[in-house]
Amino acid sequence: MTPDLDCLDLTRRFGDHTAVDHVNFSVAPGTFFSILGPSGCGKTTIMRMIAGFLEPSSGDIRIRGASVLDTPPNKRPVNMVFQHLALFPMMSIAENIGYGLRRRGMAKAEIARKVDEALERIGLPGIGNRKVTELSGGQKQRVAIARCMVLEPDVLLLDEPLGALDLKLREHMKVELKALQAAFDTTFVYITHDQSEALVMSDQIAVMNNGRFEQVGTGQDLYYRPETPFVAGFIGEANRWRGRVERTEGDELRLRTESGLEMRGAAHGRALQAGDRVEVFVRPESIRIAGDAAALAGFDNVLEGAVSNILFNGAASRALVTDDAGEEIEVTLPQSGEFSDLKRGDRVHVGWSGAQGNAFAVTA
Amino acid sequence: MSSANRIGFVLLLTPLVLWLGLLIIIPHIDMFLVSIRERVGRGVYETSAAQYLTFINEPLYIWTFVRTAVMSVLATALTLLIAFPVSYYIAKMARGRLQQVLFMLCLIPFYVSELVRTFGWMILLRETGLVSNLLQWAGLADQPVEMLYNDAAIMIGLVYTSMLFMVVPLVTTLESLDDSVVEAGYDLGGNGLSVLREIVIPHAMPGIVAGCIVVFMLSLGNYLTPTMLGGKDSLWFTEMIYNQFIVRFNWELGAAFGFMLLLLSSLIVWGVLKLTGRTLQETLG
Numbered sequence: 001m002t003p004d005l006d007c008l009d010l011t012r013r014f015g016d017h018t019a020v021d022h023v024n025f026s027v028a029p030g031t032f033f034s035i036l037g038p039s040g041c042g043k044t045t046i047m048r049m050i051a052g053f054l055e056p057s058s059g060d061i062r063i064r065g066a067s068v069l070d071t072p073p074n075k076r077p078v079n080m081v082f083q084h085l086a087l088f089p090m091m092s093i094a095e096n097i098g099y100g101l102r103r104r105g106m107a108k109a110e111i112a113r114k115v116d117e118a119l120e121r122i123g124l125p126g127i128g129n130r131k132v133t134e135l136s137g138g139q140k141q142r143v144a145i146a147r148c149m150v151l152e153p154d155v156l157l158l159d160e161p162l163g164a165l166d167l168k169l170r171e172h173m174k175v176e177l178k179a180l181q182a183a184f185d186t187t188f189v190y191i192t193h194d195q196s197e198a199l200v201m202s203d204q205i206a207v208m209n210n211g212r213f214e215q216v217g218t219g220q221d222l223y224y225r226p227e228t229p230f231v232a233g234f235i236g237e238a239n240r241w242r243g244r245v246e247r248t249e250g251d252e253l254r255l256r257t258e259s260g261l262e263m264r265g266a267a268h269g270r271a272l273q274a275g276d277r278v279e280v281f282v283r284p285e286s287i288r289i290a291g292d293a294a295a296l297a298g299f300d301n302v303l304e305g306a307v308s309n310i311l312f313n314g315a316a317s318r319a320l321v322t323d324d325a326g327e328e329i330e331v332t333l334p335q336s337g338e339f340s341d342l343k344r345g346d347r348v349h350v351g352w353s354g355a356q357g358n359a360f361a362v363t364a
Numbered sequence: 365m366s367s368a369n370r371i372g373f374v375l376l377l378t379p380l381v382l383w384l385g386l387l388i389i390i391p392h393i394d395m396f397l398v399s400i401r402e403r404v405g406r407g408v409y410e411t412s413a414a415q416y417l418t419f420i421n422e423p424l425y426i427w428t429f430v431r432t433a434v435m436s437v438l439a440t441a442l443t444l445l446i447a448f449p450v451s452y453y454i455a456k457m458a459r460g461r462l463q464q465v466l467f468m469l470c471l472i473p474f475y476v477s478e479l480v481r482t483f484g485w486m487i488l489l490r491e492t493g494l495v496s497n498l499l500q501w502a503g504l505a506d507q508p509v510e511m512l513y514n515d516a517a518i519m520i521g522l523v524y525t526s527m528l529f530m531v532v533p534l535v536t537t538l539e540s541l542d543d544s545v546v547e548a549g550y551d552l553g554g555n556g557l558s559v560l561r562e563i564v565i566p567h568a569m570p571g572i573v574a575g576c577i578v579v580f581m582l583s584l585g586n587y588l589t590p591t592m593l594g595g596k597d598s599l600w601f602t603e604m605i606y607n608q609f610i611v612r613f614n615w616e617l618g619a620a621f622g623f624m625l626l627l628l629s630s631l632i633v634w635g636v637l638k639l640t641g642r643t644l645q646e647t648l649g
Contacts, residue, residue, distance in 0.1 A: 041408050051547075051551055052551075053547055053550075072550075073547075073550045074550045074552075074553050074554055074555055075553075079551055080547075080548070081553060082544040082548055083383070083544070084542065084544060086542060086544040086545045086547070086548035087545075087548075088545060088562075088563060089545075089567070089568035090546070090562075090569075091562075091566075092568055099549075099552050099554070100552035100553045103552065103553035103554050103555075103558060104553060134604070147552065151553070152550065183412070228409070317593055320489070334529070
């Protein structure tokens with residue numbers, strides 16, 4: 001099956017700065033594809049190139065197999081939901097949704113029918129005569145998507161459309177966007193800096209940094225099997241230590257951190273040898289906390305220390321544990337109640353299995 | 365309202381009330397009273413519509429009146445046509461320093477008095493002027509060309525004088541147009557013309573209406589430009605008012621003329637607002 005969208009060696013330079021650096025990816029039909037990265041990583045540049053507002057310095061963009069480089073933005077079979085939605089404030093909701101159809105020269109009755117159908121589909125029937133300013137943030141969001149979807153684009157581009165919403169609504173819209181994508185059965189390319197948005201909604205996620213794709217995969221791939229230190233640090237939370245490999249036993253590693261802490265880690269297939277400088281990532285949620293060492297017998301990394309701080313955040317509450325060497329470790333607190341009376345200064349034991357210690361060679 | 369608040373309110377309002385009362389309302393009432401009286405003998409006046417009848421029954425007055433209105437509307441339309449692309453460039457395409465410089469360039473001519481600016485045009489356009497000499501030198505004319513004292517010269521002067529008053533409101537409204545709204549217009553299949561018609565112009569409408577009203581009023585009430593560039597036969601209505609008051613000492617007729625002009629400008633502004641479906645309140649912010 002031809003991918004809906006293909007980017008081949010896509011590059012864009014602004015003066016000396018390379019915003020997008022030889023990026024390759026393809027998106028299969030009906031996929032929810034996200035590009036996730038910190039601000040300034042080049043993700044918006046990619047999107048603007050696909051939409052046609054920017055020309056690539058080199059490389060090719062293909063939609064359903066055909067290059068669109070010579071097609072102006074108003075003729076490309078892609079549509080875009082803008083960051084601040086960019087609904088036309090001078091038009092009613094129905095006029096907004098019908099805008100693209102009018103531009104195609106469709107008959108009035110046909111447009112009215114399609115607009116009603118689209119409003120029905122986004123669950124807002126009968127609001128066609130309202131003004132843009134009369135809608136709530138979530139409703140505007142849906143109208144912006146409907147405005148694109150009536151045109152039946154091959155690919156829908158979404159540029160951080162949830163950024164302007166408040167937290168509760170954003171959580172709700174994540175689920176809704178995913179449902180809309182399934183309902184319209186269209187390929188979505190979604191840009192965000194918010195990993196939770198990407199993880200919850202996407203079939204495929206590309207993590208982008210400094211103009212390059214670090215890793216492309218499902219949310220589970222990125223979370224459990226990060227391939228680069230950037231991905232390991234960017235997706236989810238992680239304790240991060242720098243150190244040196246002392247010994248390798250197959251995939252298992254013996255490491256010593258710069259502060260002298262000894263631990264086990266795993267290379268997960270990466271070529272690491274004794275003496276290599278490495279960076280180790282351990283997720284706070286894969287570390288177990290216990291009152292006595294016996295409960296942690298199954299783990300090959302066990303430490304004792306004192307609670308130096310408690311970061312209460314509901315279900316995601318953490319404790320900072322300082323071990324006797326002075327190393328600080330972030331540990332997720334289980335919400336089963338046994339640690340509800342934990343306080344600063346308490347002596348605790350923490351442990352994690354060596355396989356959870358994801359080690360990467362330090363290149364610089 | 366507490367008494368301290370009330371004192372503040374009164375103090376802030378006083379200059380406005382004085383301004384409106386002394387300079388606008390009282391003179392206008394007086395002018396109206398002058399316009400509806402007729403001199404029947406030495407120092408004896410009677411209330412009558414004679415002045416207005418004179419105006420209606422004299423074709424030259426009516427002709428000048430209509431001509432002034434049409435020329436002002438034309439000058440407003442021309443100013444809008446020229447100022448819109450300029451404003452769009454300043455507001456949407458120029459960036460950073462260039463934007464400020466271009467805006468300053470529009471403003472700088474207004475550092476000089478209108479009289480001097482109009483003289484500038486006379487230097488360019490008169491028979492022995494720059495343009496005439498240039499045409500002769502280039503061989504396009506074999507004798508001096510007089511370009512002053514015609515309607516085109518008046519129009520040039522009016523448009524030139526009004527430009528800034530159109531550019532400022534247009535730049536302000538166009539700047540508030542989000543770039544992504546324009547991009548969305550293209551993204552959804554619009555071309556340059558339809559984006560201009562359906563998105564840019566509707567958005568700029570408050571600025572267009574405000575600019576047009578100001579430019580129209582300025583043109584209609586302009587005395588200097590038509591007189592200097594159009595010569596003594598320019599047939600501009602303000603000139604007639606001036607003549608009645610200063611040359612003929614016929615204050616009664618002059619006042620009636622003044623009131624006709626006020627009526628005309630109010631009518632046209634009202635018409636434009638009705639036509640564009642706006643209220644004066646919206647337009648003035």
